[in-house]
Amino acid sequence: MTDLVITSPANQRLKDLIALRRRRVRESAGASLLEGLEETTLALDAGVVPFSLLHCPELMLHPEVGAALVERARDLGAEIVQLGRTAFEKVAYREGPDGILAKVPSPGRALDEIALPDGALVLLCEGVEKPGNLGAMLRTADAAGVALVISADPVTDWGNPNVIRSSKGTVFSVPVAAAGTAEAFTWLADRGVEVVATTPDTDVEHTEADLTGAVAVAVGSEKYGLTAAALARAGRRVRIPMVGRANSLNVATSAAIVVYEAVRQRRSG
Known part of the structure; x- marks a missing residue:
């Protein structure tokens, strides 16, 4: 299956991800945003299975490591979405993004x-x-x-x-x-x-x-x-x-x- 590619920052899927910055939306969706190569790797090591992983090769500081993480998420069944730089910077929530962002189940248990x-x-x-x-x-x-x-x-x-x-x-x-x-x-x-x-x-x-x-x-x-x-x-x-x-x-x-x-x-x- 060919990965989805999004280049427009006005794409509705990106708007839906940006909405996860609001607590009410996170609680309703049972999902949160996780950004960063190191952070996402740690989460996967802890057993987290992402709903989707978004990546921007242009922003990756370590392309080979980033690509390996993308494949690892794919093997877990996560949807893989490639974003253009402008689109990624639109949805990223920190300065100096490194090209990795994931939609993951919200942390925490009863x-x-x-x-x-x-x-x-x-x-x-x-x-x-x-x-x-x-x-x-x-x-x-x-x-x-x-x-x-x-x-x-x-x-x-x-x-x-x-x-x-x-x-x-x-x-x-x-x-x-x-x-x-x-x-x-x-x-x-x-x-x-x-x-x-x-x-x-x-x-x-x-x-x-x-x-x-x-x-x-x-x-x-x-x-x-x-x-x-x-x-x-x-x-x-x-x-x-x-x-x-x-x-x-x-x-x-x-x-x-x-x-x-x-x-x-x-x-x-």
């Missing part, structure tokens, strides 16, 4: 579909607003071997193109789920996972707490931190010591510090 390993390390993000922070936390989770990242009372969805982009595609390699805060806490408690809340309102430093065993590190929104309801239900509270005048650690950095303390303790043990 909590009840997830089985945690014994002694799981979980990251719970309540009300985090900025896609870039969610993406950065996913990269930390991927590097640290976190078993699950839960977005509690999510402001944005896992399929947001900016979450996918800032995660470098790790949103497809790390198990992720979204749920209400109460549902997330109940689900974790039922599985014997203790929630450790990060907050400045405690005297216990994160290095003093036992973070081995089944633990969920909980972080809150950029402006307000964890809600009172989340703090009340957490088993323990820890703080990251800071000596500056400003509360200068953002949520992604705070999550990384506490998660890697948990990793350190587990490796030491």
